[in-house]
Amino acid sequence: MAGLFKKALSVFVEFDEESGKPANSGTNQTTFNSSTKTTSSSNESPKISLNSDEIEKFEKHFDTLMNDANMPGPDYFEFCKMMEALEAAVPDEKARYAAVFASLKVQGLNKETLLSTAGKYKLVIQDDKTKFEAAVNDKLKGEVESRKTQLKDFENKIVQNTEAIKKLTADINDAQNKIQLLNAEIGEKESKIKTNSEGYGVACNAMLNKINLDIQKIQSLI
Numbered sequence: 001m002a003g004l005f006k007k008a009l010s011v012f013v014e015f016d017e018e019s020g021k022p023a024n025s026g027t028n029q030t031t032f033n034s035s036t037k038t039t040s041s042s043n044e045s046p047k048i049s050l051n052s053d054e055i056e057k058f059e060k061h062f063d064t065l066m067n068d069a070n071m072p073g074p075d076y077f078e079f080c081k082m083m084e085a086l087e088a089a090v091p092d093e094k095a096r097y098a099a100v101f102a103s104l105k106v107q108g109l110n111k112e113t114l115l116s117t118a119g120k121y122k123l124v125i126q127d128d129k130t131k132f133e134a135a136v137n138d139k140l141k142g143e144v145e146s147r148k149t150q151l152k153d154f155e156n157k158i159v160q161n162t163e164a165i166k167k168l169t170a171d172i173n174d175a176q177n178k179i180q181l182l183n184a185e186i187g188e189k190e191s192k193i194k195t196n197s198e199g200y201g202v203a204c205n206a207m208l209n210k211i212n213l214d215i216q217k218i219q220s221l222i
Contacts, residue, residue: 008062062125069124074109075117 050058070077082100090096101114 065124065128066121069121071117074104074107076114076121077117079104079109079114 066077079100082103083096086096086100090099101109101111104114
């Protein structure tokens with residue numbers, strides 16, 4: 001069923017006809033649009049990249065999915081496999097459709113069964129898509145949302161710490177201004193005290209000297 005997957009993927013990506021590899025995709029990277037190709041570049045959807053390992057993984061997934069859903073007898077699944085097998089021998093698609101249908105018609109396949117089983121496989125894939133999206137959402141909640149919550153907590157912590165830093169910075173600046181004022185006041189007070197102390201010392205010595213002189217005069221003159 002590798003060819004079936006390639007056919008489905010070819011709606012989104014161009015393959016090199018000789019190598020079977022995606023054209024202009026590099027060594028192991030495939031880039032394609034998430035909607036069907038269009039001739040207008042302005043209508044293209046955002047591009048998604050798949051490497052060769054991812055392509056192989058999804059190829060195996062859908063192969064297993066359709067194999068598990070396959071019922072006894074010829075249906076759309078066998079029709080696709082025969083279309084793939086006869087592609088090289090019958091390159092004309094219209095002729096190949098007619099030849100494959102005629103071959104399977106002998107085995108009991110009719111147009112109604114072919115269409116109804118194609119619809120059945122479509123429902124299988126749509127159901128798988130629903131389950132896959134649900135699993136993705138659960139994974140996002142389990143592995144991404146919790147990290148988003150942690151991220152928000154860290155962002156809030158940064159905001160809180162930033163505000164705290166601003167407040168501490170303001171407190172430091174205020175304290176530094178007060179230190180400058182106090183240093184100025186201390187210098188002024190020390191200067192005044194020193195001046196007053198020196199003045200007192202001069203006055204005190206003058207008074208003591210006067211008294212000493214008076215004592216001497218009293219002793220000598222009286």
